[in-house]
Amino acid sequence: MEIHIPTPLRAYTDKQETVSVEGATVAEGLAALTAAHPAMQQHLFTAEGKLRSFVNVYLNEDDVRYLPNKEDSPVSPTDELTIIPSIAGGAHSLCCSR
Amino acid sequence: MSLLLSKDLYQQLRTHGEETYPHECCGILLGKSSGDNLHVTVLIRAGNTRTDSAHNRYNIAPQELIKAQREGRKQGLDIVGFYHSHPDHPAQWSPTDFAEAHWFSCAYVITAVEQAAAQITNSFLLTGTSEEDKAFVPQFIAIE
Numbered sequence: 001m002e003i004h005i006p007t008p009l010r011a012y013t014d015k016q017e018t019v020s021v022e023g024a025t026v027a028e029g030l031a032a033l034t035a036a037h038p039a040m041q042q043h044l045f046t047a048e049g050k051l052r053s054f055v056n057v058y059l060n061e062d063d064v065r066y067l068p069n070k071e072d073s074p075v076s077p078t079d080e081l082t083i084i085p086s087i088a089g090g091a092h093s094l095c096c097s098r
Numbered sequence: 099m100s101l102l103l104s105k106d107l108y109q110q111l112r113t114h115g116e117e118t119y120p121h122e123c124c125g126i127l128l129g130k131s132s133g134d135n136l137h138v139t140v141l142i143r144a145g146n147t148r149t150d151s152a153h154n155r156y157n158i159a160p161q162e163l164i165k166a167q168r169e170g171r172k173q174g175l176d177i178v179g180f181y182h183s184h185p186d187h188p189a190q191w192s193p194t195d196f197a198e199a200h201w202f203s204c205a206y207v208i209t210a211v212e213q214a215a216a217q218i219t220n221s222f223l224l225t226g227t228s229e230e231d232k233a234f235v236p237q238f239i240a241i242e
Binding site: 042054056061063085091092 | 156171184227
């Protein structure tokens with residue numbers, strides 16, 4: 001499968017935008033990615049090994065968190081995984097509203 | 099590191115904030131990192147999924163980010179930043195902006211909008227390499 005890497009994490013994949021790995025499930029694909037690029041581990045996972053809350057992983061068009069088998073979802077060699085950190089914010093917590 | 103963009107793109111992101119007022123607008127900036135600068139060449143408007151609190155919160159759906167990333171790949175571009183507006187608030191990053199910032203080395207552009215008129219636009223570069231050492235650094239916006 002191919003894993004698409006977002007801009008800020010390419011520093012840890014030797015600047016590769018896409019990394020090809022082997023694995024039968026999403027979890028195996030991510031494990032292969034971090035095995036090949038160990039620095040990715042801390043950026044994707046917590047110390048407890050859970051996917052960080054702000055890291056979204058999509059299997060083709062589907063958010064892995066909402067798939068029935070989540071990270072144990074099966075993948076085929078032609079599937080694509082996309083890692084995409086969340087983007088959010090807003091002015092609500094600014095102290096100095098005018 | 100400066101943020102380089104055309105006058106037209108600069109105007110587009112400010113206009114977006116005026117159009118969505120009193121709600122926050124948001125969008126994605128495609129371009130390239132060149133030397134010490136981020137050069138923006140494409141602006142993609144995004145929907146604000148925070149319809150529950152759109153006047154002071156924003157969120158871009160991951161699907162829109164993935165679509166933008168794919169579009170970037172086609173054009174040989176990367177996601178180099180994001181923009182959003184602060185209706186009736188300063189063009190300064192908020193604690194929420196900081197807590198929710200995870201795109202290192204990318205630009206976070208904020209436009210203050212008062213009474214549907216764009217005011218100051220600032221850009222902040224997210225520096226650092228992890229949640230523990232990240233920081234927002236003011237970034238010069240160079241209009242080409």
